[in-house]
Amino acid sequence: MPFPTTHPALARALETQGYREPTPVQAAVLEAGDGHDLLVSAQTGSGKTVAFGLAAAGALLGEAERFGHAETPLALVIAPTRELALQVAREFGWLYADSGARIVTCVGGMDARREQRALASGAHIVVGTPGRLRDHLERGNLDLSALRVVVLDEADEMLDLGFREDLEGILDTTPDSRRTFLFSATIAKDIATLAKRYQRDAVRIDTIRRDTPHGDIEYRAVRVAPNEIENAVVNILRYFEAPGALIFCSTRESVRHLYGALRERGFSAVQLSGELSQKERSDALQALRDGHARACVATDVAARGIDLPDLGLVIHAELPVNKATLLHRSGRTGRAGKKGVSCLLVPYTRRRKAEQLLASAGVQAEWSGPPTADEIRQQDQQRMLADPLFAETPTPEDLVLAERLLEGRTPEQVAAALVRLYRARLPEPEELLDDGRGARPERPERRERTREAYQRPEGEAEGIWFRLPVGRGQNADPKWLVPLICRLGHVTKKDIGEIRIFDRETKFEIHPDVEPRFRKAIASASEGDVRIEAAGAPGPRPAAAPRGRPGGRPSGPPRRGPPKGAKPRGPRAPR
Structure with missing residues (x-):
């Protein structure tokens, strides 16, 4: 009307x-x-x-x-x-x-x-x-x-x-x-x-519809290994290639780190956090409005009230603390009738938290792994072929230069050079791990199961044992656990010995030579809910139960007297 x-x-x-x-x-x-x-x-x-x-x-x-x-x-x-x-x-x-x-x-x-x-x-x-x-x-x-x-x-x-x-x-x-x-x-x-x-x-x-989420926002939940969040942000930015993207982190330190990582990879990015001066914040916002920057890494407080044109993508590099924060962050896109995408990066260890968050906000999200390098390159090809530049009418000066380019070159050589030029301005996508587990992992059995992820070579000295509160129930996998341990503990892969994954935790060895350095590094380091702690060595692998009585007890007469180590009972009170 x-x-x-x-x-x-x-x-x-x-x-x-x-x-x-x-x-x-x-x-x-x-x-x-x-x-x-x-x-x-x-x-x-x-x-x-x-x-x-x-x-x-x-x-x-x-x-x-x-x-x-x-x-x-x-x-x-x-x-x-x-x-x-x-x-x-x-x-x-x-x-x-x-x-x-x-x-x-x-x-x-x-x-x-x-x-x-x-x-x-x-x-x-x-x-x-x-x-x-x-x-x-x-x-x-x-x-x-x-x-x-x-x-x-x-x-x-x-x-x-x-x-x-x-x-x-x-x-x-x-x-x-x-x-x-x-x-x-x-x-x-x-x-x-x-x-x-x-x-x-x-x-x-x-005018708020509380029974349905914002209709112009497409929500996506992206499974990612805890140590690959930074690479996942890179691939999501590259896959969507939105004119403007806002990436949310929980702390100023996280903003600084991710901003530096994106700039290092060639992204035109700015940062917003409370520690910046007013001039720095104003310059960052103006760069986004002018199109000189296409990605902004920000904390929740710094991004409050920001209205940016052509903001087509919001990435939650760290999960929001509650549904209000989720909806407010996501509401930066999908404005004024335009469509937008809101991507939550969900480490395997925090899937349940993400599901609860989405349910409380009434949001239906599409679960998937991060975009692969091949998918991104396919998108690049489609974007290049559909580039409006090819539809523009060439000027006489353009035609003269085009004729000169074709002198002594085949059309295929000129087109190949154009492809290389197009790719040169794009940051390279990252190779990421995704095991394709789209559904929630099955509830682990009550009996504690274990798997030998890595085994110590024969003859090598036993290391010092540590534990992570991540097990089969959280999709623990050596492919992402090893890099995580290396980063948090400032060690390399060769310093890690045996790894044993249980239902609710993972225990692993660290070589005695690097144990003091490792212990000092993990004292203040954590990755989301994942913190490394010292632990005792796990017991021997459970042997197959002998035949006989159920539960593995050998057949024969029952043992008389109290169990070993139990305190003797006093005299029974009269009835």
Whole structure:
């Protein structure tokens, strides 16, 4: 349906930007009409910034075509992060361009004196983060006495980040006559309490479909050996070749490591984490928007509120901690009607955790192994043959150069050179292990089984035994256990002796010469849930049970007296 009636200046802006019909949240907000407070829960990427921008127009402009002289602010938008605040300011910039709105941003990490001068010059709309806004308020730089509209964007995230006191300090200084729009992914108890205190008869709008996941996102769960996550990220990036990809890690250290690994392999990547300066973060985001970078490695906090164009792929290099994080990460793609892919990398040791996570989020994921090098090269061939470059009309200069290339060369030689040139710009795919186990491993038997994965050569000295909490039930396999042990323990394959895989754990030997170094390396090293610990030597392999009584006991008269090592019983009490 076409956009409902909006302010003429904003209607022109929507038309210029190519908006033909409203998203569900925009339609619901416009239908609520002027004069009401709004309590809105909407899905990430649903167009909520434009929604509250349109909803505020009536209170800010009324019947006027343009704003008057900028003095004290008429609208205040509060967002949890710098990136989201700057993004809101950009959206408002084009939405209110024809109305002559003066928009000022106040965010942490930027020049506070420049913001002070901008506020002193007058503003119609102020967009900022809670801490910086309260700082300007307490210093007397920000006057909220004339506010007509206050917007709390991603209020749940602001409370999670500890901004409750700042929000309350700001809202307590605003006029009672203001309209308050509260947008949140979920309306939990603390959000409801905030709304009850600062809103009046708010219209409740809920456009989130909780019975089905985001329809524009295809979820994939990719089985991977714990020591091959980095290589799996490489192959997924190469397989999809999305214009933009966001790769999530749990820690800053993980971000640094994966970012360095991708750059080393020739990917145009940037990183986002809390340790970067504001300029570094802004430059990284701009590189993504300009197309100079195609992959961004980020932590959850750094990526909060980021809206990137053409983001077709999200990779969870480390599993999300809960379903909210899974849905929020994945919601960075599949926005504004575009399709997207969300890939979870699932180490064999964490399959059950991943299945529980997907089930709690109501997500049906397609399970598979990582893309193979052959599959990636096949994709490369198809992409090359379908390259729009071949459909372009050549210029006269192109034709002259083409004729010169064909002088003394066959068409096959020229085409082969083009193929080599095309491949040269692509990072090489990695060779990965996948044993094809698509189904959940069968429940192990109660009896402890063992397998001799590696055996110590005859005559070689016995090593020192260690254990990993990974066994048959977690698809333990020497093909990925050995590289994992080598990396965590700073040893090589020749330093590892016998390996014995049981149902719930694996025991292995380390050569005595390297044992002190190995023990020191594993003291602080772990791989997800996998941590190496010292262990006693496993017992001898169970021999075949002798014939006779069930359970392997020899036939004959039963043994009399207490079992060996048992304490003698005292006299039996009289009945």
